[in-house]
Amino acid sequence: MAAGYSLVGWNGFKRAYDGVMLAGLAVFFAAHLGAGWMSAPAGQQPSEIQMLIRASGAAAFSLLTIILCLGPLARLTPRALPLVYNRRHLGVACFLVALLHGGLVVLWYHGFSEMNAFVSLLVSNPRYDSFGGFPFESLGVAALLILFLMAATSHDFWNTVLGPRFWKGLHMGVYAAYGLLVAHVMLGAAQGEAGFAAAALAGVSALLVSGLHIAAGQREAARDRAAAAEAEGWLDAGPAQEIPDGRAVILTPPEGERIAVFREGAKIYAVANACRHQGGPLGEGRILDGCIVCPWHGYQYRPEDGCSPPPFTEKVATFRTRIREGRVLVHRLAQPPGTELAPTLIPEVVS
Amino acid sequence: MSASVAEAIWLGLALYVGIGLVAGLGTVMFGLGRLTAADVPVRVRLLILPGLAALWPFVLARLAGLGAPEDRA
Amino acid sequence: MAQEPFFVGWQEGPPQISRRQLLAAGAGLVAGSGALGAGLGAVSPAPGPGVWDQGKKVAVTGTIYPEPYLHLLTEDLGYGLRPVFLVGPGKDRIHVRPALTFTGAAVTGTLIERGEHAMMAVEGVYPDPAPGRVRAGPEKDLGDAVLTGEILDAKCWFGAMRPGHGKTHKACAALCARGGLPLAFAETGRCANGKAALLLLDERGRAFGPQIIPFVADAVMIRGRIFEVAGLRQVRVALEDVVRL
Structure with a gap:
């Protein structure tokens, strides 16, 4: 990314996405608070702050569950891809709701005392040696710190400064945060009266997230097992005519990263499959206006040299291609990112 | 966990963030040119400040020319 | 296959077919949020009459x-x-x-x-401009008892917090106990619903020190002796007779 940064690259879809997100959160809070108020006997309603603590905790946990489901869902069905596009706004919203929850807890349960509220957060329940009695607040604090790190580094500036690998690794911390939050709920709210609802929410959510990841993982593993046949360094990508125009097939070499083999009319190109932005699968993208477009966030690369069009500076590796007996062959050795290679022409289409 | 251990944890965290805020402010005012060739408007500088305060050791390493340049296209 | 719509986030608006799907998904998400919120809110326990x-x-x-x-x-x-x-x-x-x-x-x-x-x-x-000393009168010994329930900080349970019991309230209860506020004991099932609790004292009728803090808000069984003083029941129990369940 070499063009100037903006706070948010707003467009119509992002506005609609954020609108749905904010409406969902508002409806969730209203329904939670309203139902909590109305279901209690008259005069026995919970205090407003404690209701808000419950609602914000449930909202943050549910939102994080949705966020974690979107990735594998998009692997399983392309229909979910638009939901991945603006996922970082969900992440920042999740952090802000979790911060509201944490702030109210610190104020309400740990404030109004001579002891420092933050010290109280770690020491008021001293049963660190117990499983069932473990101070679940500490788990929430750890999760909130991870969510903060992710929210604070969600801007594309950080992807450039830290590098895509480091950035991705940092953001994989969301799974640690989620694990901590499941334990936070199970060892906290789930142990109170009517804790079955909290336990069910955490349990079903954790199963859903795990199940979707396992299903998506199995699909990816099956793709990896079907490694392309190799002869003298050339990988068989199948018949040229079977590659849809403007799209790609994804090759899995016996070793190394996947390769996306694109056809644009009579021309065949091969580039590394992983987008430099967030590792999105370029081979599931399209060629639009002469550029490969990543299905996750729309990052573009020229198919002939793997470079993003100016002023952008991302580059992916390119691969040599040739056609033998109507089949596309791709050499397994990657050329340095940005290396221009002439496309291979499909004879039948050319003639 | 004793109160003194908890105090030490929070004090350490406050110290880390305090150093990070100073380092972050310095970076947004004088150091961004060494991190990216792109133009970074003031509003974006404010947005990235919390991250700079949290990840200041990594940012300082990048400013010093260390880190993972292979990742940077 | 190539004619299938392809979503590019930075383009103004998704393809037509996706727009319908996305509208349905958005409406479903908002409605689902409401249903989930209402469900979770409705099962939240009432805190009791404090x-x-x-x-x-x-x-x-x-x-x-x-x-x-x-x-x-x-x-x-x-x-x-x-x-x-x-x-x-x-x-x-x-x-x-x-x-x-x-x-x-x-x-x-x-x-x-x-x-x-x-x-x-x-x-x-x-x-008091018209002082007259009020006396508690003799205490009534109501005998030994074995009870299961929860040690509460009385201020929150009386109504300072609603609810003021349970694991999520443990840290607050511990803070109140550390601050020297009265402790009480409510039998299981009465934490939320009950109007009566027993004042919790050590076996000699004195306030507990910080050694009781690890037990507050946990499910415990206690074996002690019940007294009634000035209309308020108290249970006097030795620390070793407080057993976590």
């Missing part, structure tokens, strides 16, 4: 006793002779000049009440 009206200032007269917890013995509340525990606005004990104890006093503040239990967040303590 009340702390912080806008209603009152003055109560009686006699202040410092032990086992600072309290005002009074007949002003309409339940006959009752102790009103005296606490600060937060989670720490307050101190009253010795000259104002064991004699008639007027206390101003706000009442925290649950059933016949009462506590007062104190704003001022004054000598």
Whole structure:
């Protein structure tokens, strides 16, 4: 990314996405608070702050569950891809709701005392040696710190400064945060009266997230097992005519990263499959206006040299291609990112 | 966990963030040119400040020319 | 296949077919959020009948006793002779000049009440212009008992917090216990619904020290002896007879 940064690259879809997100959160809070108020006997309603603590905790946990489901869902069905596009706004919203929850807890349960509220957060329940009695607040604090790190580094500036690998690794911390939050709920709210609802929410959510990841993982593993046949360094990508125009097939070499083999009319190109932005699968993208477009966030690369069009500076590796007996062959050795290679022409289409 | 251990944890965290805020402010005012060739408007500088305060050791390493340049296209 | 719509986020608006799907997904997400929120909100337990009206200032007269917890013995509340525990606005004990104890006093503040239990967040303590010492009378020994339930901080359970019991409230209860506020014991099932709790004291009828803190808000079984003093039941129990379940 070499063009100037903006706070948010707003467009119509992002506005609609954020609108749905904010409406969902508002409806969730209203329904939670309203139902909590109305279901209690008259005069026995919970205090407003404690209701808000419950609602914000449930909202943050549910939102994080949705966020974690979107990735594998998009692997399983392309229909979910638009939901991945603006996922970082969900992440920042999740952090802000979790911060509201944490702030109210610190104020309400740990404030109004001579002891420092933050010290109280770690020491008021001293049963660190117990499983069932473990101070679940500490788990929430750890999760909130991870969510903060992710929210604070969600801007594309950080992807450039830290590098895509480091950035991705940092953001994989969301799974640690989620694990901590499941334990936070199970060892906290789930142990109170009517804790079955909290336990069910955490349990079903954790199963859903795990199940979707396992299903998506199995699909990816099956793709990896079907490694392309190799002869003298050339990988068989199948018949040229079977590659849809403007799209790609994804090759899995016996070793190394996947390769996306694109056809644009009579021309065949091969580039590394992983987008430099967030590792999105370029081979599931399209060629639009002469550029490969990543299905996750729309990052573009020229198919002939793997470079993003100016002023952008991302580059992916390119691969040599040739056609033998109507089949596309791709050499397994990657050329340095940005290396221009002439496309291979499909004879039948050319003639 | 004793109160003194908890105090030490929070004090350490406050110290880390305090150093990070100073380092972050310095970076947004004088150091961004060494991190990216792109133009970074003031509003974006404010947005990235919390991250700079949290990840200041990594940012300082990048400013010093260390880190993972292979990742940077 | 190539004619299938392809979503590019930065383009203005998704393809037409996706727009319908996305609208349906968006509406479904919002409706689902409402259903989930309502479901989770509706199953939240009611906290019980405790009340702390912080806008209603009152003055109560009686006699202040410092032990086992600072309290005002009074007949002003309409339940006959009752102790009103005296606490600060937060989670720490307050101190009253010795000259104002064991004699008639007027206390101003706000009442925290649950059933016949009462506590007062104190704003001022004054000598009673017409002093008459109120006495608790003889204590009644109601015999030994084995009970299961929860050790509570009385201020929150009386109504300062709603709810003021359970694991999520443990840290707050521990903070109140550390601050010297009265502790109580409610039998299982009565934490939320019950109007009556027992004042929790050690086997010699004194307030527990910090050694009880790890047990607050946990499910425990206690074996102790029950007494009734000035209309309030108390359970006196040795620390070793508090067993976590």
